[in-house]
Amino acid sequence: MIPRRMHELLTAALPRQTWENRLITAGSQRFFELGALDVELLLGLGIKVDRLGPRLVVCMWDEASDVEIGGYLVVDNLAMGSPSLGGIRMLGDITPATVHNLARGMTLKNAAAGLPFGGGKSGICAQGDRLSAEERDAVIRGFGRLIYRYRDLYNPGPDVGTSDADMKTIAIENGLDFVVSKPVEMGGNRIDQLGGAAWGVVLAIKAVLDRIEKLRKLPQFRDLVTPRGKDLTVLIQGFGAVGAHTARILDEVFASDPPCIVGVSDASGYLYCDDGLPAAELFRMWEQRFDRDRLVTKPFIRQWVEKGEWDRKLTFSLDPDALLRENAFCLVPAAPIAHYLGVEDDMTASINIERIGRWRMIVEGANTYSPDPERKARRHRMECAVYRERGVLVVTDYLVNSGGVILAAHERLIPTPPGLRLPQGSLGNREAVDEWLDHHAEQFAVLAEKRREAAMSRLASAIEHNMTEFIDRLAADPHRLPWEAAEQISISRISSQEKFRTAEDVMEPIATISPKATVPEAAKLLLHAHSNIIAVVDEGERLVGVITDRDITRSVAAGDGEVKTVESIMTSQVITVTPSSSIIECVRKLESFMISATPVLDGDRVVGMVSGDVLATRTLFRLLQTGP
Numbered sequence: 001m002i003p004r005r006m007h008e009l010l011t012a013a014l015p016r017q018t019w020e021n022r023l024i025t026a027g028s029q030r031f032f033e034l035g036a037l038d039v040e041l042l043l044g045l046g047i048k049v050d051r052l053g054p055r056l057v058v059c060m061w062d063e064a065s066d067v068e069i070g071g072y073l074v075v076d077n078l079a080m081g082s083p084s085l086g087g088i089r090m091l092g093d094i095t096p097a098t099v100h101n102l103a104r105g106m107t108l109k110n111a112a113a114g115l116p117f118g119g120g121k122s123g124i125c126a127q128g129d130r131l132s133a134e135e136r137d138a139v140i141r142g143f144g145r146l147i148y149r150y151r152d153l154y155n156p157g158p159d160v161g162t163s164d165a166d167m168k169t170i171a172i173e174n175g176l177d178f179v180v181s182k183p184v185e186m187g188g189n190r191i192d193q194l195g196g197a198a199w200g201v202v203l204a205i206k207a208v209l210d211r212i213e214k215l216r217k218l219p220q221f222r223d224l225v226t227p228r229g230k231d232l233t234v235l236i237q238g239f240g241a242v243g244a245h246t247a248r249i250l251d252e253v254f255a256s257d258p259p260c261i262v263g264v265s266d267a268s269g270y271l272y273c274d275d276g277l278p279a280a281e282l283f284r285m286w287e288q289r290f291d292r293d294r295l296v297t298k299p300f301i302r303q304w305v306e307k308g309e310w311d312r313k314l315t316f317s318l319d320p321d322a323l324l325r326e327n328a329f330c331l332v333p334a335a336p337i338a339h340y341l342g343v344e345d346d347m348t349a350s351i352n353i354e355r356i357g358r359w360r361m362i363v364e365g366a367n368t369y370s371p372d373p374e375r376k377a378r379r380h381r382m383e384c385a386v387y388r389e390r391g392v393l394v395v396t397d398y399l400v401n402s403g404g405v406i407l408a409a410h411e412r413l414i415p416t417p418p419g420l421r422l423p424q425g426s427l428g429n430r431e432a433v434d435e436w437l438d439h440h441a442e443q444f445a446v447l448a449e450k451r452r453e454a455a456m457s458r459l460a461s462a463i464e465h466n467m468t469e470f471i472d473r474l475a476a477d478p479h480r481l482p483w484e485a486a487e488q489i490s491i492s493r494i495s496s497q498e499k500f501r502t503a504e505d506v507m508e509p510i511a512t513i514s515p516k517a518t519v520p521e522a523a524k525l526l527l528h529a530h531s532n533i534i535a536v537v538d539e540g541e542r543l544v545g546v547i548t549d550r551d552i553t554r555s556v557a558a559g560d561g562e563v564k565t566v567e568s569i570m571t572s573q574v575i576t577v578t579p580s581s582s583i584i585e586c587v588r589k590l591e592s593f594m595i596s597a598t599p600v601l602d603g604d605r606v607v608g609m610v611s612g613d614v615l616a617t618r619t620l621f622r623l624l625q626t627g628p
Helices: 004-013 016-021 039-044 096-112 133-150 164-174 196-217 241-253 279-288 297-307 320-325 373-389 403-413 430-439 441-476 482-498 519-529 549-557 583-592 612-618 621-626
Strands: 024-026 029-035 056-062 070-077 084-091 118-125 154-158 233-237 260-266 269-273 314-317 330-333 361-363 393-395 533-537 543-548 597-602 605-611
Touching: 004 016, 004 056, 004 070, 029 133, 056 096, 056 133, 070 084, 070 096, 070 133, 084 096, 084 403, 096 118, 096 403, 096 482, 118 133, 118 154, 133 154, 133 164, 154 164, 154 403, 196 241, 196 330, 196 361, 196 393, 196 403, 196 441, 233 241, 233 320, 241 260, 241 279, 260 297, 260 320, 269 297, 269 320, 279 297, 297 314, 314 320, 373 393, 373 482, 393 441, 393 482, 403 441, 430 441, 441 482, 519 533, 519 549, 533 597, 533 605, 543 549, 543 597, 583 597, 583 605, 583 612, 605 612
Parallel strands: 084 118, 084 154, 233 260, 233 330, 330 361, 361 393
Antiparallel strands: 024 029, 029 056, 056 070, 070 118, 260 269, 269 314, 533 543, 597 605
C-alpha cells in the first residue's frame, strides 16, 4: 500500500490525475518518476531545478505489502560519475524536498572528496522506532527491492534511521555490488562501526588548526591564538553516531596531547564541565546502549549521583540546545538539525546567535547544506554575523564529514572479486547468504581490511587538500564567506570533470520513423515521445533526415498535412554529433546552427539525441564558460 504521508503529499502537491497517469507499474511496485525537465511538477514537491540538478526524482511504493513500504529517491547530479552514492534516511515525515537537500549535499561532498560518483539520497516513509522487528525488516527489504530498479544510477548506504545491518539486509536482496557500508563479513567498510564521518571531522579539526593562523590577516582574526592540548576545548552538539565517534577519535588522533571535551548534548539534555568530561566513559556508555535509545547525558548524571561522584563543576540541563550558550574554542554540530544557529526570529534553529557562547571555530559534523534559495540566504546571514562580525570560522559540512562516503566508496573502487559475489540463486535468502559468507569468511575479512586501509589513506589526503584550499580561499578574499569558499571548491571539481564528459554521457533516446510515414503519424509520435524532434531512418536503420514539431506545424498550416509523407517535409541535411563528441562541441553546434537538438550517430546508426534542454539540465556548460 502507498504510505499514508506520501499519498497525502502527492495529492496535495500535484494534480492527482497527473501522477496517477504517469505511474510505472512493475508487479506490485509503483514508480512515479520526474526528470529535470518537469520543472513545475518538481516545484510542487518543493524542489527547485538549478544548474546542478536534480537528474531524477522518484516516488515509489509497494502495493502488495500489509506494511507501508515506500519512499523517495533523488539522483541529483552524475557529473563526477555513475552511480550516485548517498544514504537511506528513515523518518516518518520525510519529504522529496528533504531528500533533495541531502542529495545535493552528497553531490558537493563526493566532488570535494574527488570521488568518481554522483550525489544521491533516498528516504523511507516510516518511523523505524515504532515498528516491530519483523515490520522493520519487511520495510528495509521491500525498499531495497524498490531501489534495485535504479541500481545503475544509485547505490545506498546508511543514514539517520538506518544502519550497516540494514545495508546487509539490502545486499542480501540486491547483491553485494549495489549497496555500500556493508558489515565486515561482507567485505564492507561498516561506516557506523568505524565512525566514518567522525574521522573526517577530527582530521579536519587537526588540519584547520595547522593552517588557521593564515586567517590572522583578516581583521576579525587578528587576535586569534591557536590552542593546543587541554587548551583546545570542544563542544559536541549531538552525541550520536557522528558525535560519539568524534569524542573517541579526538583522543586517538591527538594521542600525545588530546583536546578537552567540555560539553556534549543529546535529545535528553546536555553536560558541561570546564575541566573536561570523561569522553571515553561517555562513548562506552553510548556503545553499550545500542539496543536502546542510546541517550547518555541523563543516564550519566543518574549514574554519578548514585555513585556519589557528583562534581559541582559539572552542569546538566534537560535543554540540549542550551549547550550552545557555553564557551569553547571549537563547536562540532553533529545533531540532525539543519539550523543550529538562527538569525533574527528563526524559530527553527537550536539557538539565536545573540545567545551563543564564545567560540573561534565551528566544524560541521551534521548535514546542514541546502540548495533551497531561502535556506541559502539564511545561511548567508548567519555566516555574516558569526564569521565576519564575531570571528568564528565555519567549516562547511560537506568538506569535512566525507569520511563515511569515502569509506563506503571504496567498496566500489575496490570491487568484489567475481568469486566472492553472492550466487544469483541465493539472493533474498538470508540463510543461504549467511552460509556463503561463513564459507568465505577469511577472504571477506582480507577484502574488508584492504578497502579500509585504502579509504583511510584517501580520506586523510582529501581532508588535508580541502582544508588547505578552504583556508587559502578565505585568506585571499576578506569578502568571501565560508559557504561560498566551500561551494567553489566542490563546483571546481565538478567543472573539471565536466570537461571530459561526452555526448554519450548525457544523450537521451530519440524516436525514429520511416520516411514513408504520414505527417499525422509523425505528429502522434512526437506527442507520445514528449520530444520536438524525430529521426527519419530508412529500412537499413540509416539516418536520412529529421523532422521537428515546426516542420509539422508548417505543413498543417499549408493545408496539406494530411496527404504529405515525412520525406516530403523532413530536413535531409542533418547536423549530427558522435557519442565521443565533447559537451562543448555539442553546445557549439546547437548554437552555431541555431537548432534545438541534434541526433547522435554511431557510424550510420542513430543511438540517441542531445538537446539544448538536456545540456541545460544535465551539464554545467555555462559554468565552464564563466568559471567557478
